Amino acid sequence: SGRRWHHPASCDRPQRGLPEVPLHHMRHGAASLHIQAGVDIAVISKRLGHSGISLTSDTYGHLIETVDKTAAEAAATVVPCRLRWGIKPRSPANP
DSSP, X not given: OOOOOOOGGGGGHHHHTOOOOOHHHHHHHHHHHHHHTTXXXXXXXXXXXXXXXXXXXXXXXXXXXXXXXXXXXXXXXXXOHHHHTTOOOOBTTBO
């Protein structure tokens, strides 16, 4: 029908100086925020009503890769440098 749905609270949007945001854009925004928050992709896929995880992964894969890299970097900060580089820790008896 081409009619746009508007939430009743958006009636005063122009007076508040807020831009008109299509519902589909809000949907993408919500999915992106869920990915950034580390929500499991299966949960996001289900919430979006996708037929499978592959659709969600194909659509938001670029964001998932960014979050994955950030997670790997965060994990690396808690691993001692000696272990990261394969250097065995010294024993107290044999420094």
